Amino acid sequence: MKVAVVGSGGREHALAACLARTADVVVTPGNPGIPWSTSRPVEELDVDLVVVGPETPLVDGLADRLRAQGRSVFGPGADGAQLEGSKAWMKDVLVAAGVPTAGHGTFDDVAAAEAFLDTMGDLFVIKTDGLAAGKGVLVTSSRAEASAAVREYLSGERFGDAGRRLVIEEGLTGPEVSLLVICDGHRLVPLAPAQDYKRVGTGDTGPNTGGMGAYSPVPGVTSAMVEQILDTAVGPTLRELQRRGIDYRGVLYTGIMLTPAGPKVIEYNVRFGDPETQVLLPRFAGDLAALLQQAANGAMVDDATFNDDAAVTVVCASEGYPGALRTGDPILGLDAARAVPGVQVFAAGVGAGPDGRLVTAGGRVLNVTAVAPTIAQASAAAYTAVGMITWPGMHARADIARFGASNTEETR
Secondary structure, three states: OEEEEEEOOHHHHHHHHHHOOOOEEEEEEOOOOOOOEOOOOHHHOOOOEEEEOOHHHHHOOHHHHHHHOOOOEEOOOHHHHHHHHOHHHHHHHHHHHOOOEOOEEEEOOHHHHHHHHOOOOOOEEEEEOOOOOOOOEEEEOOHHHHHHHHHHHHHOOOOHHHHOOEEEEEOOOOOEEEEEEEEEOOOEEEOOOEEEEEEEEOOOEEEEEEEEEEEEOOOOOOHHHHHHHHHHHHHHHHHHHHHOOOOOEEEEEEEEEEEOOEEEEEEEEOOOOOOOHHHHHHHEOOOHHHHHHHHHOOOOOOOOOEOOOEEEEEEEEOOOOOOOOOOOOEOEOHHHHHOOOOEEEEEOOEEEOOOOOEEEOOOEEEEEEEEEOOHHHHHHHHHHHHOOOEOOOOEEOOOOOOOOOOOOOEEO
16 A cells, blocks of 8 residues: 655654555655655655645645545545634534533633633633644633733734634643544544643643643553543534534544543544654554555544553754744754664654754654653653753753653753
8 A cells, every 4th residue: 555644743754654564655745854755745646545644734625635636535624624723613513512521712802702701710721713733722820811812812913813713711620631533434443542741841831832742551541431532522523523514534633631520622633643643653553554544435444453562752842942943953863862772753843954964943853752661661761862862952841751750841
């Protein structure tokens, strides 16, 4: 089988590495750190299956255009991709489907949003309605900070048009878990649960990011809990999409808060999570290409199986991330890091310098992933490898899967 992966980051590198076990793979456009990269557009590639990585091309209808050409595509059409493209629309689907979720309101007017904030408790969640690269969420206990965010979002100052409509939610408490589910339009196949880290700093400090690390499996998240999430959240959501005439073929990333009242959906994404993919696929024990092709064709027969090992990924980021970035610095120590037993290094924000060496070219530059028999061993191996990589201003959280670790950020 020939498979094209659309995208250019660490998620796509991890997808390609797993797919390449059983298929011929190409990544478009990829990046200089992904060995399967090509500059040819996906429309020109002769492949049996297209796997779309990022959310933006899905929201823009890439899967629809490719299917109109007769292609087999893993990824929802623009209609289903609105689950991520519009948080307000996603909330409407959840309410219609009877899925447990946070109380909320949708606003494009400052006065109405401020009035809604006055009705809430002491934890506020402000979200852009549109796509904001994983950075459009503010969680705060400060009424003043929530009010400032409302004004900055709705004015377009912070996120442009993505924030000119926003969703305000009640704050939920409890541990979070990410459950990615493969859908073929009617059947659901869950992947292993994972846990990610959103804030930039060790100890959950600083602003939200696209994700600074992850681990899998998640202690305490049992198979019975996964079934409960499928029964109360993902299954009803898929049926509501069907009721609306939407044939959803792709992955449905379910962000769940395990509240005292039971699991509640805090978000849906319509693509493989980043960095969850980087810990899930190294543990995947089956034929990923076959499973995704079955889903793309609306006829899944396989299940997802995982080995018993644990995986931990640590994101190495550029100076300034998630704000203004410093880029163009040579990345040193990659060979030594990849020589650590159990370690893979996935290239995310990576470019080529004038001498051909890999340089930093984005905010999240590398995903250092380790697989080992236990979470503690995987975390130790990942951080051993992280310690071998350097460029000016590089930073990484110091507490990914280090339960009870000290609150000291790793910097270079």
